[in-house]
Amino acid sequence: MTEGPSNPIPHKQIHPGLQFLILMGILIATIIAGNFIAGAIVAVRYGTDTLLDIANLKLGSQQVQSSLWTIQFIGTTLPILITPIIFSYRVVHDPDDYIKHHFDYPQMLMGIVFVAMLAVFPFIQFLGDLNSKMVLPEALKGVEHWMRQSEDEAQKLSDTMMRMPTFWSMIYDLLFIGLLTAIVEEILFRGCFQTVFFRWTKNIHVAIWITAILFSAFHQEFYGFLPRLALGLLFGYFTAWSGSVWPAILAHFVNNGTVVVWTYLLQNKITDLDPDKQKLFSNVIFVASFVVTLLLLFFYKYISDKWQAAHHGEELD
Numbered sequence: 001m002t003e004g005p006s007n008p009i010p011h012k013q014i015h016p017g018l019q020f021l022i023l024m025g026i027l028i029a030t031i032i033a034g035n036f037i038a039g040a041i042v043a044v045r046y047g048t049d050t051l052l053d054i055a056n057l058k059l060g061s062q063q064v065q066s067s068l069w070t071i072q073f074i075g076t077t078l079p080i081l082i083t084p085i086i087f088s089y090r091v092v093h094d095p096d097d098y099i100k101h102h103f104d105y106p107q108m109l110m111g112i113v114f115v116a117m118l119a120v121f122p123f124i125q126f127l128g129d130l131n132s133k134m135v136l137p138e139a140l141k142g143v144e145h146w147m148r149q150s151e152d153e154a155q156k157l158s159d160t161m162m163r164m165p166t167f168w169s170m171i172y173d174l175l176f177i178g179l180l181t182a183i184v185e186e187i188l189f190r191g192c193f194q195t196v197f198f199r200w201t202k203n204i205h206v207a208i209w210i211t212a213i214l215f216s217a218f219h220q221e222f223y224g225f226l227p228r229l230a231l232g233l234l235f236g237y238f239t240a241w242s243g244s245v246w247p248a249i250l251a252h253f254v255n256n257g258t259v260v261v262w263t264y265l266l267q268n269k270i271t272d273l274d275p276d277k278q279k280l281f282s283n284v285i286f287v288a289s290f291v292v293t294l295l296l297l298f299f300y301k302y303i304s305d306k307w308q309a310a311h312h313g314e315e316l317d
Contacts, residue, residue, distance in 0.1 A: 016200030030079035122289035182252035208236030
């Protein structure tokens with residue numbers, strides 16, 4: 001029986017390079033549509049003056065803070081969730097491989113992930129401090145000024161959204177910024193993009209690195225590129241070696257959740273330790289953090305390989 005044009009095209013018939021272009025196209029289109037819809041909702045609800053206040057960084061009113069959450073959810077979070085769903089179900093017709101949302105892995109890996117994310121914190125702070133001191137050549141001073149200005153503006157928007165005067169506002173941010181963001185970003189990047197790059201390059205390490213670079217660049221934070229790149233690499237290996245996106249989601253949640261809780265503690269003067277303004281760890285701790293994280297990563301792979309061999313009859317490369 002001859003297949004008609006309405007039959008789905010198996011993902012193997014779509015070149016990974018074309019898969020990448022389609023995935024990027026869906027992401028860009030949904031983000032544009034989402035921001036247009038979010039802007040329209042804010043304009044109808046609060047008026048166009050609120051949109052102008054956001055554009056001019058006049059962020060003092062409650063209306064602006066509420067509008068920023070609307071724009072973030074509809075303009076960014078929802079598109080990042082919709083994109084892999086459309087791509088995996090309607091384009092490649094293989095959600096199991098491109099979303100990797102199964103729980104078929106040893107649960108001990110989740111414990112290793114949790115400890116690894118605590119262990120890596122000092123090293124991530126070291127990379128952040130190193131990145132923040134980046135200085136461009138004299139010929140690129142204009143570019144550097146633009147980067148600093150963009151970073152400052154993004155920080156003001158983030159600070160406005162992260163105002164947490166009460167415990168329950170902290171819980172809200174923990175669920176939205178910590179958990180929901182972790183879920184949607186990992187499904188998109190470690191689920192879809194990493195799988196596409198692996199099929200394209202036939203090398204899991206190259207796929208993980210390219211995805212981590214794309215992940216860090218996507219956030220458009222020039223002076224946070226290195227720490228986010230390192231986190232992306234960890235998330236990538238957590239996914240590749242377990243075959244599931246959930247360990248990476250936990251790692252991402254622990255990272256984001258730590259930032260949310262620490263920010264809440266600082267804002268409410270429960271602690272005065274600010275990793276963005278003071279050096280909390282010595283160079284010895286930085287080195288120890290890196291070494292311990294590597295050991296935990298290799299232990300993670302050992303447990304995963306052993307489990308895969310026992311349950312599927314072969315070890316993963």
